Amino acid sequence: MNLILLFEDDFTDNGKHVRLSGRRHKHVIEICRASVGDKLCVGLCNAKMGTGCITALDDDALEMDVTLTECTPPALPVTLVLALPRPIVLKRMLSLVSGMGVKRIILFHSKRVEKSYWKSPVLKEENIKKQLILGLEQAKDTIFPKVELQPLFKPFIEDVLADIAKNTISLVAHPQSADPCPRYVHSHVTLVIGPEGGFIPYEIEKLINAGFKPVHLGERILKVETAVPALLSRLF
Amino acid sequence: MNLILLFEDDFTDNGKHVRLSGRRHKHVIEICRASVGDKLCVGLCNAKMGTGCITALDDDALEMDVTLTECTPPALPVTLVLALPRPIVLKRMLSLVSGMGVKRIILFHSKRVEKSYWKSPVLKEENIKKQLILGLEQAKDTIFPKVELQPLFKPFIEDVLADIAKNTISLVAHPQSADPCPRYVHSHVTLVIGPEGGFIPYEIEKLINAGFKPVHLGERILKVETAVPALLSRLF
Numbered sequence: 511m512n513l514i515l516l517f518e519d520d521f522t523d524n525g526k527h528v529r530l531s532g533r534r535h536k537h538v539i540e541i542c543r544a545s546v547g548d549k550l551c552v553g554l555c556n557a558k559m560g561t562g563c564i565t566a567l568d569d570d571a572l573e574m575d576v577t578l579t580e581c582t583p584p585a586l587p588v589t590l591v592l593a594l595p596r597p598i599v600l601k602r603m604l605s606l607v608s609g610m611g612v613k614r615i616i617l618f619h620s621k622r623v624e625k626s627y628w629k630s631p632v633l634k635e636e637n638i639k640k641q642l643i644l645g646l647e648q649a650k651d652t653i654f655p656k657v658e659l660q661p662l663f664k665p666f667i668e669d670v671l672a673d674i675a676k677n678t679i680s681l682v683a684h685p686q687s688a689d690p691c692p693r694y695v696h697s698h699v700t701l702v703i704g705p706e707g708g709f710i711p712y713e714i715e716k717l718i719n720a721g722f723k724p725v726h727l728g729e730r731i732l733k734v735e736t737a738v739p740a741l742l743s744r745l746f
Numbered sequence: 747m748n749l750i751l752l753f754e755d756d757f758t759d760n761g762k763h764v765r766l767s768g769r770r771h772k773h774v775i776e777i778c779r780a781s782v783g784d785k786l787c788v789g790l791c792n793a794k795m796g797t798g799c800i801t802a803l804d805d806d807a808l809e810m811d812v813t814l815t816e817c818t819p820p821a822l823p824v825t826l827v828l829a830l831p832r833p834i835v836l837k838r839m840l841s842l843v844s845g846m847g848v849k850r851i852i853l854f855h856s857k858r859v860e861k862s863y864w865k866s867p868v869l870k871e872e873n874i875k876k877q878l879i880l881g882l883e884q885a886k887d888t889i890f891p892k893v894e895l896q897p898l899f900k901p902f903i904e905d906v907l908a909d910i911a912k913n914t915i916s917l918v919a920h921p922q923s924a925d926p927c928p929r930y931v932h933s934h935v936t937l938v939i940g941p942e943g944g945f946i947p948y949e950i951e952k953l954i955n956a957g958f959k960p961v962h963l964g965e966r967i968l969k970v971e972t973a974v975p976a977l978l979s980r981l982f
Contacts, residue, residue, distance in 0.1 A: 512967045583965035606972055649966035694929055727979070728847075729819035730885035731748045736842055739972045740979035743963070 511537050513650040514552045514562060515643055516576065528552075528562065531571045538564075538572050552576050553652035582651050586611040586746050587698040589674055593620045593705035595734055597630035601641055602735055604632075608645025608655050610742055616674070618660040620713055622705040628661050667716045675700040680722045683741055684714060685731055687724030693744050701741060703734065747773050749886040750788045750798060751879055752812065764788075764798065767807045774800075774808050788812050789888035818887050822847040822982050823934040825910055829856045829941035831970055833866035837877055838971055844881025844891050846978055852910070854896040856949055858941040864897050903952045911936040916958045919977060920950060921967055923960030929980050937977060939970060 511534075520528040530538075538544050546564050552574070553559035559582060562574035594617045595603055607615060619628070631637055638657050646652060660666040679695055682702040702722055709717070714724060727740055747770075756764040766774075774780050782800050788810070789795035795818060798810035830853045831839055843851060855864070867873055874893050882888060896902040915931055918938040938958055945953070950960060963976055 606969075609966060609968060609972065610976075611966060648969060651966065730845060730847060730887065732845060732975075733842075733884060735971070736845065736975045739968075739975040740846075743976035743979045 511541070511647040512551060513559065513647050513652075514538070514550055515647055515652060516552055516554045516562075518555070522573075527565075527573065527575055529571050529573050535570075535572045538567070550574070551650060552578070553582070553646075553650070554578055556653055558582070559650065559652055582653050583611065583649070585613045585653065586742060588612055588742065588745070589614045589616065589678070589698070589700045590738070591616045591618060591671070591674070591700060591702040592734075592738075593618060593703065593709075594623045594627050595705070596624075597627060597632040599734060600627075600630070600632050603738065604638060604641035604657070605645035605648070606735065607738060607742075608642040609649035609651075610645075610739060611649065611651065612742070613653060613655045614658075615655055616658045616660055618666050619663050620705050621663070621710045622707040628659075633659065663713065664716070667713075667720055671700075671702075671720050675721060680720075681725050682709075682714070682717045682722040683727070683737060684709065684724035685726050685729075687726045689723065689725050691725040691727055691741060691744055695745055699745055701745070703738065703741070706734065747777070747883040748787060749795065749883050749888075750774070750786055751883055751888060752788055752790045752798075754791070758809075763801075763809065763811055765807050765809050771806075771808045774803070786810070787886060788814070789818070789882075789886070790814055792889055794818070795886065795888055818889050819847065819885070821849045821889065822978060824848055824978065824981070825850045825852065825914070825934070825936045826974070827852045827854060827907070827910070827936060827938040828970075828974075829854060829939065829945075830859045830863050831941070832860075833863060833868040835970060836863075836866070836868050839974065840874060840877035840893070841881035841884070842971065843974060843978075844878040845885035845887075846881075846975060847885065847887065848978070849889060849891045850894075851891055852894045852896055854902050855899050856941050857899070857946045858943040864895075869895065899949065900952070903949075903956055907936075907938075907956050911957060916956075917961050918945075918950070918953045918958040919963070919973060920945065920960035921962050921965075923962045925959065925961050927961040927963055927977060927980055931981055935981055937981070939974065939977070942970065 514534050516528055522529050546567055548564050550562045552562035558578040559580040560578040562576045564574050566573040590612045642654055678698040678700045680700045750770050752764055758765050782803055784800050786798045788798035794814040795816040796814035798812045800810050802809040826848045878890055914934040914936045916936045
């Protein structure tokens with residue numbers, strides 16, 4: 511937690527003073543080992559970042575005077591379209607991409623996504639939010655990514671994805687493809703990433719028909735947790 | 747497991763026939779759901795890759811005739827010099843970098859590395875090997891990375907690192923630095939990555955004196971598991 515993310519209901523007055531208990535309070539005591547007078551990096555959900563000066567700290571709560579004047583780091587110009595991973599991987603992926611500055615994430619179904627994954631509690635709104643917060647706190651950002659669910663492959667690819675990809679560089683990561691992933695592009699990218707085990711040929715064909723270019727990262731088969739930071743870092 | 751990694755003692759004759767039980771046997775039955783006659787991707791430790799054709803498969807063991815004619819994917823031209831992470835992170839990092847094609851990994855001590863990490867069972871030779879195998883199996887590679895331990899910061903930086911870095915691009919990842927990490931370099935890189943919480947100023951100074959250039963990946967503070975694939979992917 512390199513930034514303490516604040517929400518409107520943490521404020522005890524009209525935007526200057528906060529009172530925190532629970533996870534963030536515990537973190538300040540146990541990890542930051544902070545005391546009254548210390549300054550911490552804070553940020554208001556979907557708003558500016560700044561400094562919180564500790565005015566009171568005991569076993570129950572932490573109080574701070576906050577000043578919020580700094581801008582958040584720039585977002586990555588990408589729409590990440592990710593085949594729904596296994597729940598345990600999804601958890602890590604949500605905080606990972608939230609930390610890297612992705613602001614729109616679409617989770618979609620494909621043949622090699624187990625249907626049971628769509629029933630995972632990780633997909634509950636409050637659990638998604640929890641993971642996104644971890645990423646923002648790690649990276650020092652306050653702007654929440656939007657996460658959308660697309661549990662039907664064909665209607666998503668045929669009716670929704672083309673609009674999303676309009677006027678963007680449209681890429682699908684596909685280890686068997688002929689072309690390497692481009693480097694350091696200066697446009698918005700729509701980046702599709704398949705499931706463990708990859709896309710089936712029908713799905714790649716549908717994506718190509720929708721205007722997506724298959725690209726690879728070399729001969730090695732990477733886990734999705736490795737492939738996503740590798741792709742984003744290479745593209746931007 | 748996209749490749750079944752074989753060792754000399756798996757062979758029942760002079761290099762054509764193997765018999766496997768345990769983890770790899772279980773994987774072939776439960777995950778690959780393979781049967782006699784099926785062909786699997788195999789590779790011999792520190793040697794070539796190829797195909798294994800299943801000749802027998804029962805509850806006890808798997809037998810294959812193997813042909814090993816394919817070369818391994820190219821290694822990354824990098825020496826990764828990593829401040830020893832927390833044991834749970836180290837486990838993931840070893841398989842991650844093994845999978846990405848790093849062939850020399852040096853784990854070193856720095857101020858913000860807890861001394862207890864050096865006593866972790868993850869650092870036992872057989873446990874390091876286990877993690878490296880997972881990475882090779884994922885990425886389809888057979889060449890084991892070398893992992894070296896440097897538990898003393900000063901003698902390592904002063905007496906050892908300069909020789910390692912000789913004739914390479916010497917970089918240290920440091921979020922507060924002025925220069926962005928270079929892209930797509932075509933030389934061997936010695937890449938130093940600090941601990942959670944970063945280097946202390948004295949350490950950065952020592953690294954600069956040893957010829958290392960501090961570089962950053964943008965304003966965001968990334969976890970080491972994200973920073974490493976992001977840095978490697980940007981460099982190569």
